[in-house]
Amino acid sequence: MWVLATDIDNTLTGQETALRELAAQLDALQRQELLFLILATGRRLEQVLSGFAGEGLPRPKAIISQVGTEIYLPPFAPEMAPLAAWKERLLRSFSRRRALRFLEGIEGLEMQPEMYNTALKVSVFLHRAPDPEAAAALVRERVAASDADDQYRVVWSSGKHLDIIPAQAGKGNAIQFLLEHKSLDAQRLVVAGDSGNDLSMFRVAPRGIVVANAQPELQRLRDEAHEGLFFATAECAAGVAQGLRHFGILRETSSARES
Numbered sequence: 001m002w003v004l005a006t007d008i009d010n011t012l013t014g015q016e017t018a019l020r021e022l023a024a025q026l027d028a029l030q031r032q033e034l035l036f037l038i039l040a041t042g043r044r045l046e047q048v049l050s051g052f053a054g055e056g057l058p059r060p061k062a063i064i065s066q067v068g069t070e071i072y073l074p075p076f077a078p079e080m081a082p083l084a085a086w087k088e089r090l091l092r093s094f095s096r097r098r099a100l101r102f103l104e105g106i107e108g109l110e111m112q113p114e115m116y117n118t119a120l121k122v123s124v125f126l127h128r129a130p131d132p133e134a135a136a137a138l139v140r141e142r143v144a145a146s147d148a149d150d151q152y153r154v155v156w157s158s159g160k161h162l163d164i165i166p167a168q169a170g171k172g173n174a175i176q177f178l179l180e181h182k183s184l185d186a187q188r189l190v191v192a193g194d195s196g197n198d199l200s201m202f203r204v205a206p207r208g209i210v211v212a213n214a215q216p217e218l219q220r221l222r223d224e225a226h227e228g229l230f231f232a233t234a235e236c237a238a239g240v241a242q243g244l245r246h247f248g249i250l251r252e253t254s255s256a257r258e259s
């Protein structure tokens with residue numbers, strides 16, 4: 001069984017027709033038990049659930065939300081609690097108050113809405129800082145210079161969103177936890193993404209798909225090209241589909257049907 005862990009925004013979303021086509025193909029693979037689909041996103045759970053009907057998102061077997069700080073398993077429901085084993089593991093080494101100290105005095109910084117600021121995640125906007133890249137780099141330096149650099153991770157995405165999360169969190173670590181938790185084959189993992197908060201997924205997967213519309217943080221992966229890394233020429237869901245064909249995963253459906 002293949003495992004596809006994909007980001008949602010600007011990786012799946014962006015072209016409605018392409019997404020609906022891909023979602024139907026992923027649904028078919030899942031029905032044949034050839035695929036375990038994980039949606040890994042910065043969104044909150046509710047925003048993923050409303051996307052099933054509203055945006056035509058495929059229904060996954062697991063949802064990693066809030067940049068890898070929360071994991072949800074079916075049956076999904078709006079008010080459900082995240083997987084306790086993951087949450088408790090992360091809470092052991094994370095203090096929100098401590099995380100906020102790394103952001104003190106940064107000019108132009110704005111807090112993201114309260115719903116994105118949880119016990120396990122401090123999320124701010126930096127796009128109004130005089131130099132957003134430099135501001136993000138400063139936060140990274142502060143964490144690196146502290147005695148807690150092994151406890152906090154800075155995630156910088158799309159020149160706008162900065163998150164401080166537990167070092168053990170992030171999409172990549174959450175995926176690894178899920179692989180173990182569900183006894184899935186790490187060698188059959190494929191990831192897909194478009195921005196900086198997806199980078200950790202590419203670090204844990206033997207195969208990755210970078211959509212054509214990817215942000216510079218992810219385009220940087222071109223410097224470390226290897227045969228498991230596919231740079232799509234198509235954008236969003238069409239790019240993901242292109243990558244899945246490249247790795248022979250979508251073809252597997254048709255051959256399974258023929259046999």
Ligand SMILES: [Mg+2]
Binds near residue numbers: 008
């Ligand atoms: Mg994205």
